[in-house]
Amino acid sequence: MTTTLFIQSLLAGLTNGFVYGLIGLGISVIFRGTRVVNAMQGDFALVAGIAACLALDWLGLPIAVGFLGGIIAGALVGWAVELLLIRPTQARGGSEDSLLLVTLGGAFAVSAAALLYFGRDSRSMPGFGGNRSLDVFDAAIRVHAVWLIAIAIVVVVALRLFYQRTPLGQSILAASIDPEGAATIGINVPRMRTLTFMLGGAVGGVAGVLVSPLITIHYEMGLLLTLKGFTAAIVGGLGNPFGAIMGGLLLGLVEAMAIVFVSSGYKDVIAMSLLILIMIAMPNGLLGRRGRVGG
Amino acid sequence: MTRADAPLTTTPSSALLEVRAVSKSFGGLHVLRAVDLTIARGSITGLIGPNGAGKSTLFNIVSGFLAPDRGDVIYHGRPIGRISVVDRSRAGLVRTFQTPQVFGHLTVRENLVAGCHKLGRSGMLADMLGLPLARRELAQMQRRAALTAARFSLEPVADVLAGKLPVGQQRLLELARAAIADPELLCLDEPSSGLNGDEVDQLARMLTQLNEEGMTVFLVSHDMELMGCAATVNVLCFGETIASGPFAAVKADPRVREAYLGA
Numbered sequence: 229m230t231t232t233l234f235i236q237s238l239l240a241g242l243t244n245g246f247v248y249g250l251i252g253l254g255i256s257v258i259f260r261g262t263r264v265v266n267a268m269q270g271d272f273a274l275v276a277g278i279a280a281c282l283a284l285d286w287l288g289l290p291i292a293v294g295f296l297g298g299i300i301a302g303a304l305v306g307w308a309v310e311l312l313l314i315r316p317t318q319a320r321g322g323s324e325d326s327l328l329l330v331t332l333g334g335a336f337a338v339s340a341a342a343l344l345y346f347g348r349d350s351r352s353m354p355g356f357g358g359n360r361s362l363d364v365f366d367a368a369i370r371v372h373a374v375w376l377i378a379i380a381i382v383v384v385v386a387l388r389l390f391y392q393r394t395p396l397g398q399s400i401l402a403a404s405i406d407p408e409g410a411a412t413i414g415i416n417v418p419r420m421r422t423l424t425f426m427l428g429g430a431v432g433g434v435a436g437v438l439v440s441p442l443i444t445i446h447y448e449m450g451l452l453l454t455l456k457g458f459t460a461a462i463v464g465g466l467g468n469p470f471g472a473i474m475g476g477l478l479l480g481l482v483e484a485m486a487i488v489f490v491s492s493g494y495k496d497v498i499a500m501s502l503l504i505l506i507m508i509a510m511p512n513g514l515l516g517r518r519g520r521v522g523g
Numbered sequence: 524m525t526r527a528d529a530p531l532t533t534t535p536s537s538a539l540l541e542v543r544a545v546s547k548s549f550g551g552l553h554v555l556r557a558v559d560l561t562i563a564r565g566s567i568t569g570l571i572g573p574n575g576a577g578k579s580t581l582f583n584i585v586s587g588f589l590a591p592d593r594g595d596v597i598y599h600g601r602p603i604g605r606i607s608v609v610d611r612s613r614a615g616l617v618r619t620f621q622t623p624q625v626f627g628h629l630t631v632r633e634n635l636v637a638g639c640h641k642l643g644r645s646g647m648l649a650d651m652l653g654l655p656l657a658r659r660e661l662a663q664m665q666r667r668a669a670l671t672a673a674r675f676s677l678e679p680v681a682d683v684l685a686g687k688l689p690v691g692q693q694r695l696l697e698l699a700r701a702a703i704a705d706p707e708l709l710c711l712d713e714p715s716s717g718l719n720g721d722e723v724d725q726l727a728r729m730l731t732q733l734n735e736e737g738m739t740v741f742l743v744s745h746d747m748e749l750m751g752c753a754a755t756v757n758v759l760c761f762g763e764t765i766a767s768g769p770f771a772a773v774k775a776d777p778r779v780r781e782a783y784l785g786a
Contacts, residue, residue: 414641
C-alpha cells in the first residue's frame, strides 16, 4: 500500500464521515428538540437533492441558489412531517416507539414517491468547483468535497452557538426538557417542536445538496443515509451535535481504512463490528450521558 | 354544605381572578362541585384543604392544565376557562409545580433567561440569524437573569446545571424563573414542600416582598406557617368551599377544624 493510496482513502473517509455526520446532526437536532427519533432524516436529504437537481436542470439556476432551494425544500418537508405525522400521533398519546415507526413509514413513502416521480435512474448533479480537484500529498480531493467539509463545520458550530447563545435555542431545549414547565413561562411548545423539525429538515437538506454531487441522487438513498447518520448520532451520543459529527467521522474513517487494509466488500462489516464494540463499552456514546439530554 | 352556609366570606373590591361555579368530575367521581373563589388584585390568597379535597384539580383549572366541566375562570374580567397555558402565561398568569419543574439540563442562568422568553420581541428569524436587535434583547435578558439570580440568592450557583441543585434551591429557581417576567398573578403549588425551616422563612419573605411590589399571589399549601402570609384563605373540603377569610378566622372555624385540622 502506498502513502498516496492511504491519504486518498483518508480523504474519502473524511468526506463520507462529514456526510454521515451531517445526517446524524439532523437526527440529533430533532431528538434534542422533540425526543423523536426521526427515521426520515435521510429522506430530507433526498428531497433536498431532488429539489436542487430540478432547480439546476429545469430552471437553470446558479448552483448556490439551487442548493439554497434544496435546503428550503428540506426544511419544508420537516415542517410537513411534524404537522401531518408527528403532531397527530402525539395528540393521540403515541409513544416514542410509535413515532419512530411513523417516521419509518414516512421514509418508505418518500422513497416510493421519489421512485414514482423521479424515476429509477440515478442522476448526477454539478457541485461547487465543477469536477476540479485539489492535490494533497499526491492524493486528490474534489473541490466540492472541501466545500462539504467546510460547510459541515460551519453548520455544527452555528448550531452550537444557536443552542448556547440565543434565547430561541434555549427555549427549544427548555420545551424539550419539560414541556409543561416551558408552557407555564410562555414558551409555545408546539411551535418549538415545529421549528425543531424545520431546523432538522434544513440540516438534512444541507447534507442532501452537498452529498448529491458526490454520489448521484437515487430514490433509495434516503434510507441508506438515515442508517449511516443514525449510527453516527448514536455513536456520538444521541442529541449531541458535536457527537454526531465525531461519530460520522469515526464511521467514515473506519470504512475507508477497512477498504484499504481488508476489502471494500467488508467495509460495512468491519465498521459496524467496531461500532458495536464501542457501544458495548460506552453505551451512551462517545460523549457520554450528557449527549442524550437536552443541554 | 352550600357556600351560603359558610360563616366567613370576603368580597374583595377588585378581583383579578374569579372562579365561578366550577365543577369537575373524573369518571363518576365529583372532584369539584360548583366552587367559587376570588383572588383580589394585589393580595396573597391561600387555598388549603385535606388530601383529596380537590385543591390540585382547582389549581390546574386556574392555571389551564385542566378545563372545567361547568363554570368558568374569569381573569381581568374575561373568561379564560378554555384558554391555553401559554396564552395565560402571556397574559401574566404563571404557575409553579408541586415537584419543582426546572430545566434540569440547563444552568440556573439559562433557566432564568428561558423565563424571559415571552419578553422577546425580536422574532425567530432575527434570533436565529443573531441580528443586532436579537443580540440586544439577549443582553437585556442576561442582565435581568443576573439581577434575579442575585435577588433569589442563586448567584453562587448561576452556572450550575439546575438538575444538580438540592430541592430547596430548585424551588427557589422555579419561583425566580416564574417571577422574572413580572407576572401579574403568580400561582404556587405547595411551594414549601421539601424545604427546611430556614428555607420556608426565606420563601415567605420572598413572597411577601414580591406581593409588596404589586404581584398577586395564589398559594396552595399544607404549610400553615407559610399560609400565615396570605390575606385571605379559602378552605376546600370534598370539592366544596367551606370557608373563606383571614387565616386566623378560618383556623377558628369549627367546620374547618373538623374537616382539615382534625380538632
